[in-house]
Amino acid sequence: MADLKLRHVAKSYGDVQVLRDIDLDITSGEFIVFVGPSGCGKSTLLRMIAGLEQISDGELQIGGRVMNDIPPSQRGIAMVFQSYALYPHMTVRDNMAFALKIAGQSKEQITAATDRAGKMLQLTPYLDRLPKALSGGQRQRVAIGRAIVRDPQVYLFDEPLSNLDAALRVATRIEIAQLKASMPDRTMIYVTHDQTEAMTLADRIVVLAGGGIAQIGAPLELYERPSTEFVAQFIGSPAMNLLPGRVKTVGATTLVALDGGLEAEVAIPTRAGDQDMPVNLGVRPEDMRVTEGTPVFESTVDLTEALGEVTLLYFGTNADTVPIIAKLPGIHPDLKGRRVRLTADPHALHLFHKGQSLLYRDGPPPAYQARTAAPSGSMGSTPTAPDERGGDRIEEGLIKPVGPVR
Ligand SMILES: Nc1ncnc2c1ncn2[C@@H]1O[C@H](COP(=O)(O)OP(=O)(O)O)[C@@H](O)[C@H]1O
Ligand SMILES: [Mg+2]
Numbered sequence: 001m002a003d004l005k006l007r008h009v010a011k012s013y014g015d016v017q018v019l020r021d022i023d024l025d026i027t028s029g030e031f032i033v034f035v036g037p038s039g040c041g042k043s044t045l046l047r048m049i050a051g052l053e054q055i056s057d058g059e060l061q062i063g064g065r066v067m068n069d070i071p072p073s074q075r076g077i078a079m080v081f082q083s084y085a086l087y088p089h090m091t092v093r094d095n096m097a098f099a100l101k102i103a104g105q106s107k108e109q110i111t112a113a114t115d116r117a118g119k120m121l122q123l124t125p126y127l128d129r130l131p132k133a134l135s136g137g138q139r140q141r142v143a144i145g146r147a148i149v150r151d152p153q154v155y156l157f158d159e160p161l162s163n164l165d166a167a168l169r170v171a172t173r174i175e176i177a178q179l180k181a182s183m184p185d186r187t188m189i190y191v192t193h194d195q196t197e198a199m200t201l202a203d204r205i206v207v208l209a210g211g212g213i214a215q216i217g218a219p220l221e222l223y224e225r226p227s228t229e230f231v232a233q234f235i236g237s238p239a240m241n242l243l244p245g246r247v248k249t250v251g252a253t254t255l256v257a258l259d260g261g262l263e264a265e266v267a268i269p270t271r272a273g274d275q276d277m278p279v280n281l282g283v284r285p286e287d288m289r290v291t292e293g294t295p296v297f298e299s300t301v302d303l304t305e306a307l308g309e310v311t312l313l314y315f316g317t318n319a320d321t322v323p324i325i326a327k328l329p330g331i332h333p334d335l336k337g338r339r340v341r342l343t344a345d346p347h348a349l350h351l352f353h354k355g356q357s358l359l360y361r362d363g364p365p366p367a368y369q370a371r372t373a374a375p376s377g378s379m380g381s382t383p384t385a386p387d388e389r390g391g392d393r394i395e396e397g398l399i400k401p402v403g404p405v406r
Contacts, residue, residue, distance in 0.1 A: 002028050002063045002076060002153035002187055004049065009058035011044050018044050020211050022058070026187060028153075031180050033198040034191045035234070036208035042191040045208070046156050049189065050079045062154065078147035079156040082163055084139045086131040093118070093127040096145045110149075117145040120179065137168040144179070157190040161197065173197055195235060199223070207231050221368040227360045229352045232282050238312065238325045240350065241288075242280040243297065250274050253346060256281050264296040267346040268358050279358070282350030285312065285327035288342040295341035296349075297324060304336050313340070 004026040011019040019041040026032050034042045047053040049060060051072035060067045067075050086095050096114045105113075118124045121141040131139055140160055147155055160176070161169045177200065180188055192198055198205050199219040207214040207222065207230075215222060215231045226232035226240075233239040245258035250270040256279060257263055264281050283296065302323070303314040311332045315324040326342055351358045359365050 003061075004154065004187065004189075005059075005061040006049075007059040007061075009045075009048065009060060010056050011041065011048060011053065012056045017211060019208075022213060024206065024213065024216070026189070028187055029185045031188045031190065031201055031203045033202035033205045034189065034208055035193060035195060035198045035205055036214075037234075038193060040208045041211065042193075042208055043158050046079070046158055046189060046191050049154075050077055050156050051075050052079075076153040077156055078150050078152040078154075079158065080140075080143050080147050080160045082159040084131075084143040084163075086139060086142055088131055091128050091130060092123060092134070092142050092145075095131065095142055096149050099146065099150055113149040113151075114145075117148040120148060120182065121145050121175070135168070136164050137172050140164065140172060141175070144176075148179075152186070154187045154189065157188065159192055160190075161192075161194070169194075173200065177201055195237065199235075205235075207234060209234075218368060218370065220370055225357070225359060225365065225368060226282075226350065227357050229280060229282070229355045229357075232350060232352070232357070236284055238285050238327065240282045240284050241297075241324045242282055242322075242352070243324070244278070244280055247274045247277045247279055254351065256351070258296070262296060262298065263294070264344075264349060265346045266349040266351050268349075268351045270351075270358065277353055280352040282352060283344050284348065285325045286310075287344045287348040288326040288328075289344065290328070291341050291343040293341075293343065296343045297326075298339065298341045299324070300339045301335045301337060304332065306331055306333070311335070 004024070006022050006024040009019065009022040009024075010017065022045065034045060036042055044053060048055050051067065051070065055068050062075055062077070087098065090098065093114050096117055097110045100110045100113060114127065115124075118127050121144060123138065123141055123145060126134060126138060131142065134142065140163070143160070157176075161172050164172060176190075180186070180201075190197070190201060202219055204216055205219055205222055206216050209230055214234075215227045217225070219235075222231055222235045226235060229242060233242070243258050243264075245256045245264070247254055247270055248257040248263065249255035250272060252269050254266045254268055254270040254274075255263055256266060258281060266281065270277075281296070288297070297315075299315040301313045301315060302317040305312040305314070308331070310327050310329055313326040313328065313332075313335060315326075317323045353361075
């Protein structure tokens with residue numbers, strides 16, 4: 001078993017502190033993804049776990065053993081890098097066999113291990129080729145194969161798909177998911193800045209920002225219950241809209257008076273002292289839908305982007321502020337320049353004060369329950385019929401210009 005424990009782990013380069021107070025428990029068999037903006041310390045944290053960087057402060061345990069001063073080769077880990085770092089003059093088999101030769105394994109052991117890795121990664125036909133005669137995806141599979149032959153307890157991946165083109169990235173991502181499924185007791189820690197990779201691969205995502213951990217949780221937990229505006233806007237694309245306002249009516253649900261005069265009901269409780277508190281209302285582009293009733297947001301569409309399955313509506317692209325974006329299912333060639341009214345389910349709305357979600361103000365909310373079939377649930381929301389969420393009603397002609405067309 002290879003549980004990992006990080007206790008108050010910190011990293012400084014000279015006077016510059018890159019990471020501080022990283023506390024993290026990883027259970028054997030988990031697929032953990034580190035995400036965060038470029039330069040936030042993802043690679044540094046991974047390299048400290050690998051033993052390629054000295055830990056400045058705090059403690060790292062793997063399988064109950066303190067690893068701070070144990071060399072990389074004795075940590076039971078293997079690392080796969082973005083640059084595949086293959087030896088160009090060695091065949092695929094020799095690249096994979098290299099570490100085993102150094103470790104003094106027998107010819108038979110090495111052949112068995114490289115055969116097995118080749119099979120797992122569909123590299124059997126290429127074992128005698130040089131790296132230059134392989135595609136990018138195949139080269140990255142060889143790099144993964146070099147890790148597999150060592151049969152480590154913990155796999156570390158640092159942006160392994162970044163050098164691949166889009167189609168290969170998707171294919172290789174699925175292969176990595178299948179690889180993990182084929183070794184359920186092995187732990188994987190995977191660094192990426194690609195949130196699709198994070199959402200699809202992770203059991204839990206660790207969002208790093210500002211030198212620390214912003215939030216840890218299952219992918220959909222971060223999506224549905226972000227603890228800060230930062231996480232709210234980092235997970236999900238396009239990013240969550242933030243509309244400034246003040247608390248107008250407190251209670252089990254909260255009425256927010258938005259700057260500009262509109263109001264929104266939010267299914268998040270507030271209490272007496274919260275009256276008039278400045279807040280940001282968070283609403284995801286995909287949670288907005290056109291309404292003829294009372295809108296949460298109303299404006300003229302400056303720009304549309306038709307992506308086929310959805311259309312993005314941009315509002316306020318000429319202002320100094322960040323544009324508001326709505327994502328409507330389907331194709332809407334006629335919305336540019338029109339004034340539209342948008343609303344969202346009170347259960348789909350988020351509320352932040354000074355950057356922090358009000359859901360977390362009294363400590364963590366009750367444990368997150370992943371949704372099952374119905375689009376309802378964890379937060380006690382009433383099920384929303386699919387036709388209330390957009391598409392079908394738009395087909396029926398709910399979208400028409402509301403108010404004067406400018
Ligand atoms: N050897 C080093 N010396 C000084 N600063 C470093 C060194 N390696 C990384 N850094 C700094 O540490 C920060 C985190 O880097 P890194 O872990 O590579 O970020 P990420 O992988 O999240 O993009 C960056 O600001 C980077 O400039
Ligand atoms: Mg990096």
